[in-house]
Amino acid sequence: NAGVTQTPKFRVLKTGQSMTLLCAQDMNHEYMYWYRQDPGMGLRLIHYSVGEGTTAKGEVPDGYNVSRLKKQNFLLGLESAAPSQTSVYFCASSGRYEQYFGPGTRLTVT
């Protein structure tokens, strides 16, 4: 039982490059979330999903896209990376209130 896993763990991108972060959960949770965590800013919600095939915008969605084609997977895409997207990205899943987090992806955009 792995819980929530994220790949990759680290990534360095040049400005303008694209990439996809993968989140997988094995707890059969309906809800999945993508957050970014920056010093002094706390955790901010980027996008979330309330079920397979559905997505919705969170607090800071600009510059990101998501897809939830399978219940267990939630993908976060950056189409044209910018230095402002340098951050640590966390995926989480929940059945109700309690959210379970992955280990994070540290992304640096130069």
Added chain:
Amino acid sequence: TQLLEQSPQFLSIQEGENLTVYCNSSSVFSSLQWYRQEPGEGPVLLVTVVTGGEVKKLKRLTFQFGDARKDSSLHITAAQPGDTGLYLCAGAGAGSYQLTFGKGTKLSVIP
């Protein structure tokens, strides 16, 4: 927009001391959770409180939800170095499973 203010932002104490961390808002939450995050890892859930006035204990940690469900506190008795980490509170609004996170309290317990 629901906001959660956590205080203090930083706390450095000696092993064996007691401490309290606060989480305050002007909004009412249907539930409130506390997480602990260690460097390089994701937050880990410690407790969920849902009833106004509720008190929950987890070994040396005591969590309280305010009567009006707008605030919460975390009290640690006889802190140990293993308690070091970032403590985050997060609240869910009525009818929603989305969480609003506070910015956290960074605790350092010195041996």
